[in-house]
Amino acid sequence: MSFNFDSLTIAEAQAALVCGAYTSEDLVSALIARIRTRDSALCAYLTVDEDYALEQARAADRARLAGKEGPLLGVPVGIKDLLNVEGQPCTCASRILAGYTAPYDATAIARLRDAGAVFLGRTNMDEFAMGSSTENSAYQVTRNPADADRVPGGSSGGSAAAVAGGEAIATLGTDTGGSIRQPAAFCGCVGLKPTYGRVSRYGLTAFASSLDQIGPMTHTVRDAAIVLGVMAGRDPMDSTTLDVPVPDYTAALKTDLKGIRLGLPREYFVDGMDDDVRSRINDAVEVCRGLGAEIVDVTLPHTEYAIAVYYVVATAEASTNLARFDGVRYGVRAEGATDPIDMYGKTRAQGFGSEVKRRIILGTYVLSGGYYDAYYLKAQKVRTLIRGDFEAAFKVCDAILTPTTPTPAFKVGENIDDPLKMYLNDVFTATANLAGIPAMSVPCPPTELGLPVGLQILGPAFGEEVVLHVGHAYEQAVKK
Amino acid sequence: MCETKQPDVAKIDVAYVANLVRLRLDEDEIRALQPQMEAIVDLIKKIDELDVSAVEPTSHASAVTNVFREDKARDGIDRDRVLANAPAEVDGQFSVPKILE
Numbered sequence: 001m002s003f004n005f006d007s008l009t010i011a012e013a014q015a016a017l018v019c020g021a022y023t024s025e026d027l028v029s030a031l032i033a034r035i036r037t038r039d040s041a042l043c044a045y046l047t048v049d050e051d052y053a054l055e056q057a058r059a060a061d062r063a064r065l066a067g068k069e070g071p072l073l074g075v076p077v078g079i080k081d082l083l084n085v086e087g088q089p090c091t092c093a094s095r096i097l098a099g100y101t102a103p104y105d106a107t108a109i110a111r112l113r114d115a116g117a118v119f120l121g122r123t124n125m126d127e128f129a130m131g132s133s134t135e136n137s138a139y140q141v142t143r144n145p146a147d148a149d150r151v152p153g154g155s156s157g158g159s160a161a162a163v164a165g166g167e168a169i170a171t172l173g174t175d176t177g178g179s180i181r182q183p184a185a186f187c188g189c190v191g192l193k194p195t196y197g198r199v200s201r202y203g204l205t206a207f208a209s210s211l212d213q214i215g216p217m218t219h220t221v222r223d224a225a226i227v228l229g230v231m232a233g234r235d236p237m238d239s240t241t242l243d244v245p246v247p248d249y250t251a252a253l254k255t256d257l258k259g260i261r262l263g264l265p266r267e268y269f270v271d272g273m274d275d276d277v278r279s280r281i282n283d284a285v286e287v288c289r290g291l292g293a294e295i296v297d298v299t300l301p302h303t304e305y306a307i308a309v310y311y312v313v314a315t316a317e318a319s320t321n322l323a324r325f326d327g328v329r330y331g332v333r334a335e336g337a338t339d340p341i342d343m344y345g346k347t348r349a350q351g352f353g354s355e356v357k358r359r360i361i362l363g364t365y366v367l368s369g370g371y372y373d374a375y376y377l378k379a380q381k382v383r384t385l386i387r388g389d390f391e392a393a394f395k396v397c398d399a400i401l402t403p404t405t406p407t408p409a410f411k412v413g414e415n416i417d418d419p420l421k422m423y424l425n426d427v428f429t430a431t432a433n434l435a436g437i438p439a440m441s442v443p444c445p446p447t448e449l450g451l452p453v454g455l456q457i458l459g460p461a462f463g464e465e466v467v468l469h470v471g472h473a474y475e476q477a478v479k480k
Numbered sequence: 481m482c483e484t485k486q487p488d489v490a491k492i493d494v495a496y497v498a499n500l501v502r503l504r505l506d507e508d509e510i511r512a513l514q515p516q517m518e519a520i521v522d523l524i525k526k527i528d529e530l531d532v533s534a535v536e537p538t539s540h541a542s543a544v545t546n547v548f549r550e551d552k553a554r555d556g557i558d559r560d561r562v563l564a565n566a567p568a569e570v571d572g573q574f575s576v577p578k579i580l581e
Contacts, residue, residue: 100565101564101565103557103558103561103562196540196542197541197542197544210539210540210541211541240542240544242542242543305526305527305529305530307523308523308524308525308526309527311520311523311524312524312527319501323501327567328567328574328576329562329566329574330566330567331565332567333567333568337577339577339578339579340576340577340579341502342577343576343577344502345499345503348502348503348504349503349504349505349506352503354509357503357505357509357513358513358516358517360501360503361494361498361501361503361513361517362517362521364498364500365492365497365521366524368497375524375527377537378527378528378532379524379527380538381535381536381538382527382530382532383537383538384532384535384536384537384538385530385532385535387541419516419519419520420519420520420523423520423523433541434538435541436541437541461541
């Protein structure tokens with residue numbers, strides 16, 4: 001039996017499983033064989049628990065015979081190593097959590113499990129989701145499937161590379177400042193960051209609690225809609241989730257854009273943007289116009305402050321969230337400490353990598369005595385202005401189109417010694433997290449060098465349907 | 481409120497901040513972090529261009545304030561499974577180095 005894993009979608013696999021063309025065990029076995037031959041070069045997965053995956057696949061096959069149905073029944077998915085799957089490792093790609101076994105399922109995982117998903121393995125990432133290249137993993141460097149000399153983006157680089165490299169049908173990532181969308185753009189897959197409060201964060205290891213969201217990374221917009229529909233909704237374990245009805249997101253996937261107003265923010269078409277990226281996005285705008293969309297100019301005047309605000313808010317929240325890693329309750333403890341203070345200091349020094357240390361120091365600094373008002377409070381106020389920009393823009397358009405990133409994927413090692421340059425990768429993506437709105441990256445035709453480019457589609461809060469609609473229409477038009 | 485205070489970037493005391501957050505850094509790490517912190521704080525100071533004295537802060541993008549549930553006991557995660565991840569355990573409890581002599 002042969003599978004085209006480079007493009008096999010959830011929708012196709014589900015149809016084949018339903019009609020009995022193959023079983024989940026066939027599908028998962030073939031995918032495991034493929035990971036075995038390819039992942040030593042790609043390094044998308046930190047671990048793959050083959051026995052566990054096959055056991056779940058056989059259970060899904062039995063459930064189907066017993067009459068169970070479900071959008072993900074028997075479908076294998078890869079999970080970013082930041083999300084707890086009961087009984088599986090969850091290292092957050094950090095040395096400090098080496099050997100940790102998750103004692104419970106995250107809510108998003110429990111919902112996927114109820115829908116019949118098969119958990120394949122743990123995808124690589126930047127340590128604690130801090131980075132834009134997955135080079136900050138304590139364990140391995142993931143390669144870009146389009147060009148092995150280049151990074152897959154980050155922090156959900158393993159999840160993006162697994163999908164684009166045909167080592168998963170779909171994966172979950174998390175996005176705090178672009179960590180789903182930027183790797184999706186770099187690797188050439190779909191990546192959706194939902195509205196803040198759309199998907200429960202319970203069981204997601206917290207980086208910046210007011211910005212983090214879990215989202216799907218898939219081959220198609222339809223698959224992203226399917227996975228989002230399974231995960232979304234209120235959860236009593238995460239009081240920031242909102243009690244907003246979860247629609248059938250696949251019903252929103254129309255192929256024309258008649259009556260849709262798409263905003264182009266001039267602040268996202270900046271000098272220094274890569275020429276290929278600019279021309280692909282301009283082409284995408286024309287494709288959308290051709291599908292019936294009305295293109296309008298909008299302005300998001302506080303965009304230039306977003307990176308500054310993001311690196312204050314995200315690091316401040318991270319410095320407090322990561323205080324829990326102290327060698328007391330879980331993870332690795334440094335040897336030879338004489339008292340608890342000594343133990344905390346040594347454990348954290350040995351357990352965290354350099355980018356995590358950098359962000360903890362910065363976050364602690366902006367919260368420390370005398371600087372709170374000048375940095376943290378002020379950043380929160382500018383955050384209000386950034387939200388206001390989007391609220392005003394969505395009065396005159398239904399969705400906004402931008403490039404996901406200013407450039408295609410860069411080379412491994414190119415930015416690793418320059419934190420500032422690395423941080424600028426988030427320039428077009430961090431705004432959606434600050435505003436709490438949904439945003440998705442959809443692949444454009446690649447550059448002359450064959451490198452993927454991403455079109456970012458942003459919508460108003462809880463406007464996932466319009467984001468998916470625009471993404472699907474564009475994707476179908478480009479595919480023809 | 482001291483909105484007008486302009487922190488002096490040159491005075492970031494990395495060792496002091498590291499101690500606040502219980503992170504032991506060696507001399508090489510502190511030396512490497514010093515210019516990086518200054519460059520990042522320089523970037524962050526861009527927000528000083530804006531007058532936000534009349535703007536309310538956003539601490540959270542979601543529209544909820546207080547969320548209540550019934551005050552009813554419910555089961556947590558089983559103790560043995562939690563302790564299975566502990567670096568050191570004695571008699572069903574986390575064990576740490578001695579605090580008092």
